Amino acid sequence: MINNDVLRSIRYMLDLSDGKVVEITKLADASFPIEKENVQEFLKKDEDAGYVECSNSVLAHFLDGLVVQRRGRDESLPPRPVEKRVTNNVVLKKLRVAFELKDVDMHQILADAGFPISKPELSALFRQPDHKNFRLCGDQLLRNFLKGLTLRVRGGS
Incomplete structure (x- = not known):
């Protein structure tokens, strides 16, 4: 995206x-x-x-x-290096962390946006790129996730 x-x-x-x-x-x-x-x-x-x-x-x-x-910032840890390349998977991961979302929340957000996905499909998005089950997050999935998260955050308005 x-x-x-x-x-x-x-x-x-x-x-x-x-x-x-x-x-x-x-x-x-x-x-x-x-x-x-x-x-x-x-x-x-x-x-x-x-x-x-x-x-x-x-x-x-x-x-x-x-x-x-x-x-909040964890002062006990050194700051993480900023990504050089921001992929849809990185955006998804950062938003998951920022909004403290669990798998159940992620599934509900995508379902609310009319884009339900299975548990294995979702977990594949968060794997390391060299893992055999890694899956790239497509533009359509990220767009629907942002739409569903907006519905959740803004209260459906």
């Missing part, structure tokens, strides 16, 4: 202002260079003037910041 679409979906889901997106992004790394104007450029439609593609680095910092904002 396109990084800009993921950022747009999460921003809508949590009803975040541009300034709050910057704040969350900086929770992962206070020195990360992002401003409100950058966020506004990321949120434009790709055919609009001033549209800028959201890089993997920006999305990774935002997702890490979201985990810190929702769960």
